Amino acid sequence: MISNIKSVEVFGSNCPTCKKLHELTETAVKELNLDTKVEYITDIQKLLDTGMMSSPVLSINGKPVLAGRLPSVDKIKELLRANNNIEPEIIKRKDSCCCGHC
Numbered sequence: 001m002i003s004n005i006k007s008v009e010v011f012g013s014n015c016p017t018c019k020k021l022h023e024l025t026e027t028a029v030k031e032l033n034l035d036t037k038v039e040y041i042t043d044i045q046k047l048l049d050t051g052m053m054s055s056p057v058l059s060i061n062g063k064p065v066l067a068g069r070l071p072s073v074d075k076i077k078e079l080l081r082a083n084n085n086i087e088p089e090i091i092k093r094k095d096s097c098c099c100g101h102c
Contacts, residue, residue, distance in 0.1 A: 028076035
């Protein structure tokens with residue numbers, strides 16, 4: 001897959017919530033098959049440089065896209081897709097037709 005995402009960073013204070021965001025973000029990147037490393041940054045000055053006053057912060061291509069909360073993997077995937085021009089996945093139900101829309 002061609003990816004427009006050059007960097008994915010999680011800024012945090014090394015607390016359990018920040019560590020969990022890093023873990024969930026790595027899962028989302030892997031599930032989307034993106035060839036991008038998720039960097040975990042605990043330098044408080046770098047966190048402040050993002051302009052966000054609460055942690056954790058998720059930054060994609062140098063732009064903070066989420067701060068101060070712990071989203072689901074699906075929400076992180078949504079944010080990654082929005083910043084990579086990836087079409088949302090169509091979830092096929094077992095009782096649907098072959099196109100997945102019925």
